[in-house]
Amino acid sequence: MTFPARPELVSRLAEDFTALQDAALARMNGTASPEIEAALDHRALVGPVAIALAHAEVLARGAVRRAELSVMAAQRVRPLREHARRVRRSRLQAEVVCKEQRARRISRGRMPVTGPLDLRVARAAHPQAYLRAMEEELTHRGLPADALSVPNYDRARWARERQLLRTVIPSGVRELLDCGDDPFVQALLHDARDAENCHLEHDAIVERWNRQAPTALAWGRYAIAQAERAALARPLTARSVQLDALEDAYHDTAILAARALEARHKAADLHDRIRELTSTGSFADLIAQCHAGAIARFAAVHPGLWDRTRLLAAEHQASCQERAEGCPRCHLALAAALAMEVPGTAVLDEGDAPGEIVEPDAASDRYAILNDLLPHAVVAVADAAVGDESAQCGYGWVCENGTTGHGVSMAHSSGEAEVIGICNAALDLLDHSPHSPIVILCDSLEAVTTVNRALEMCDPAVAHRTVVFPEGRQLLANLMPYRDRVEVRWLKGHIGHDLNETADALAAVALRHATGRIPAAVARREQVHILRTLRFAQGESPTAA
Known part of the structure; x- marks a missing residue:
């Protein structure tokens, strides 16, 4: 029933x-x-x-x-x-x-079909020519090139600037809009731990709330990690106070997780509303007028192509079962058919940006380029492991000369953990090799890019989006004086590279020991086994740093 x-x-x-x-x-x-x-x-x-x-x-x-x-x-x-x-x-x-x-x-609430069928076929079949016609039309109207494009970032501000969202911004909302990322995250932590902030649900704030909520949640996991460490430092029978603190940290993190999901839902609702607003009213009328002007310009420059496009569309609509709805999905197939007739026609798929050329990423298909290193360069591989529950992370590194190192720290993501591994490896090797250039290999493109950018600009603050916690930021700051001697390169991971596999294993053991999953004696045995395996693979005996 x-x-x-x-x-x-x-x-x-x-x-x-x-x-x-x-x-x-x-x-x-x-x-x-x-x-x-x-x-x-x-x-x-x-x-x-x-x-x-x-x-x-x-x-x-x-x-x-x-x-x-x-x-x-x-x-x-x-x-x-x-x-x-x-x-x-x-x-x-x-x-x-x-x-x-x-x-x-x-x-x-799907957006209505944009323009008649022949216009959509022309856009898909002749994207470059249509783009030039649209640019001319927008220039003629005194509009910027992106006037008709809804951005992927900060849509609420875009909608307010075009009067699609008519909202009053109170002073509390204005303060959240104007503050930096770190104060905004602190506001999210205060919202979860002390008093709910009603301003977060304002249209002007929702998107930023959604972007920064994962960082606030990471600070909740940081508190869990601190409470874990405090509990593990006490005897098993004398942890009641520390376990109460751990429970409190989980309660705060639960609220942060709920609020983060709420922010995601509210941001999605806002985007849906903006999407509906752009499909009706004056903005939709402007889009239609600009497309009409652009197709007129296209027809004036390419009359033969336009005549053939109109004829093909008319023939199709005469027998199409979806003609009453405007043939919403037929234009790509017709553009492909037109491409077979007209040499040089390139069909534009839905969502493509006309004229955009994507260069291949050289790092995506290579292993590691090392043939340009100086003969006396010291090369090591660094890796890291992050936990599921807290912000604790483990890192490990292995040098070509057999030196190894490992430890634990705090990271909000795998990218930050890899940065910590890179920095620790570089700083340790700088102590052991005071006159040699240091090259650290890592299988995380995010970490490699982050560290290299900080080294190039001699400013650890440029890595603030990847490196959130003070431990990683301090390591980057410590590395800055040696930026002329340290280089970080990408190494393709998980392909059986001995040093990479060893660094990964050392990081995993360090994390398991730090979180109390295995006792110290078991961790030492596993580390010895890992190093013995590497010794057999390379025929030499690695040493701990």
């Missing part, structure tokens, strides 16, 4: 986060009433349910981690792990439902 969703119950769950989370977990456990299940399926609660489960998942993982670091028996930890896995599955299913709902909403 199907129960209709009761409006008053839907409203209560939408307003009471705790009740909503309890209801979602009850449905997961199969104990929810039919009325609750019907309410949870209501379209107004699809997003909030996913947010509530994101919050519950972090709390469940925190319960597992506290149990692992306490004296709790293994048989009592297993149910907690199973509960965490079930919450994760439910959260993933809820996010799938969110995506399906948004896809249906977009399909219902």
Whole structure:
């Protein structure tokens, strides 16, 4: 029997986060009433349910981690792990439902066909010529070249500048708009830990909130890592205070995770609204007028091509079953047919930028270029490993001369962890080889690019988007005085390179030991085994730095 969703119950769950989370977990456990299940399926609660489960998942993982670091028996930890896995599955299913709902909403509000069929065929079949005609039309109207393009970044400001969004910006919102990235992240942390900031939901702020929410969430994981370290530094039976702090850190991170998902949903809703606004009203009229002017200019310059395009479109529409809808999907096939008739015609696929040429990335298909190194250069490979729960990371490095090193630090992403590995390897080798150039190889393009940019500009601040935490920033700052002696190059990873595999293994062991997954004695045995394997592969004995 199907129960209709009761409006008053839907409203209560939408307003009471705790009740909503309890209801979602009850449905997961199969104990929810039919009325609750019907309410949870209501379209107004699809997003909030996913947010509530994101919050519950972090709390469940925190319960597992506290149990692992306490004296709790293994048989009592297993149910907690199973509960965490079930919450994760439910959260993933809820996010799938969110995506399906948004896809249906977009399909219902799909933008109308832009222009008649012959115009769209001309745009697809002759992109360069049509682009020149459009540029001339925009210039004639006194409009910039990107006047009709919706940007991928900062769409709300773009929409406000064109009067598509008419919103008043309060002083609190203005402060968030004008502050730097670090103060904005601090505002997000205050929102999660102290008092909710209502200004974050303003149209002018939502996109920035969505961009910076992952960084704020990373600081939550940083607090978890600090609490983990404090607990592991105490005897097993004397950790109660530290475990309470760990639980508090997980609670804060759960709120950050929920708010990050909320920001993503609100940014998606904002983009959908802007998309609808650009398909109606004065802006849509301007687009239509510019296309009409551009096709007139195209026809004046290429009358033969335009006549053939119009004839082909007319012949197609005479028999097309979708002609009543304007043949919304037929223009690409017709452009391809036209390309067969007219030499030199290049069909423009949907979403392509006319005239844009993408140069191949030389780093994407090479192993590593080392034949230009100085004979006395010291070459090492660095790698890193990041944890799933906290911000703790492990790093390892191996030099061609057999020297090795490893350790742990804090990183918000794999890119930052790799930067930390590179910097530690370089700084250690600078101490061991005071007169030789140092070359560090790494399989992370992000890390290689980040470190090289900082070295070239002699400014660690340029890496602030990749290197978030103070540990990595301090390492980069320490490396700056040696920027003329240090070079970082990309090395293709996971292809069986001995030094890369060894560095990766050392990093993984360091992380497992730092998070208490393995005791110190086991970590030492694994490190000895890793180095012995490398020694057999190279015929020499690596030494620890």
